[in-house]
Amino acid sequence: MRLSKRINALHIAGIVFIIIFLVNLSGLDLSAQEKDCSKSLAPYVPSPYEIVEKMLELAEVSEKDIVYDLGCGDGRIVIMAAEKFGARGIGVDYDPERVEEARANVKEKGLEDKVKIILRDAMTVDVSPATVVTLYLLESSNVLLKPNLEKYLKPGSRVVSHEFDMPGWKAKKVINDDGDDCYGYSIYLWVMGEHKEESK
């Protein structure tokens, strides 16, 4: 009797362990179902589609690429990367509401085989599979992400930022649009391996 109780407890512990392991493996962090505002790298403001397209064109995204959008909002960048440029995409957002919305948008487009949306703090993501990383955060957040980008990205990978520069990096190209009558914007492109500013 005592033995069977012990076996049952062990079984339950084993099952719980396997569930936690599988959940972690899937990138779904159940402990983060509520948005933790202390982790905010930027508020939610979607990039206009016209700018998303320009970002992906500037990075010369193609079907060979894996595009990571750190702070993906409604998933529009990774969705366009897959739909229009043939790439695969990973969108990362720490806000469960955005993740739910982005996943619904991916499903609506039938892109589940090409685009995955992950609920996670962008600061903790291993971006080593990425060939392109897109950002629309803040300059101070770009600075926080810089060590991870330098640690994980392979030479030749591209980083594109809507609006915000990366202090200490030398952009390969910058688009500046003054927006005569409405929305002015900048887009920065860096290529890993060529991104370091020469020391004076």
Ligand SMILES: C[S@@+](CC[C@H](N)C(=O)[O-])C[C@H]1O[C@@H](n2cnc3c(N)ncnc32)[C@H](O)[C@@H]1O
């Ligand atoms: C300015 S919006 C950009 C959305 C999308 N990339 C675009 O360009 O349309 C910034 C996004 O970053 C997300 N975000 C802020 N802090 C984050 C963090 N620590 N980890 C992951 N996502 C974060 C916000 O929830 C928001 O969706």
